[in-house]
Amino acid sequence: AGAALSADEKPAQRKPFVIPDSPPGEVDPGLAERFANLAQKTREGVSVNQYIRKAKSFRNPNILEKLVAFFEVRDSGTNYPPSIYDPNEITRDDHYDRLEARRREWEERQARKHGERVNFTSGGTLELPASAAPSAKPPRKSKWDSSGSADPAAKRQAQ
Known part of the structure; x- marks a missing residue:
């Protein structure tokens, strides 16, 4: 029973969802036991998601690509x-x-x-707030700032 609407079908025309009958035959005993064990562990507080998160094999950063390739999942499906x-x-x-x-x-x-040309016009200038304006103090000079002649020989002769 497809829940997807066809292109010409409207939501009001959809039939109400009905749970289908059980499939014919008996349940596989191994599968039933496995399901019962999983349900019991869930009742005890064991989380499958936590188990997967803690498993060392799932910490591999390339696991998604490997699983997609292994199970042949179409990423654009x-x-x-x-x-x-x-x-x-x-x-x-x-x-x-x-x-x-x-x-x-x-x-x-x-x-x-x-054929219109876009003309850009100035919107004017804004005054900077006091916090963004340059400070009144001149910047500190370091020992690497030049304090006079750029010629080192002239400095040595002056000493």
């Missing part, structure tokens, strides 16, 4: 049916960088069509 959205049909021209370049080109063409 979707739950929508292909009739609504198919990520494989996106062309390179539909990517953000190409769309942005085409938008800029269009804006330039629009600006050239009108």
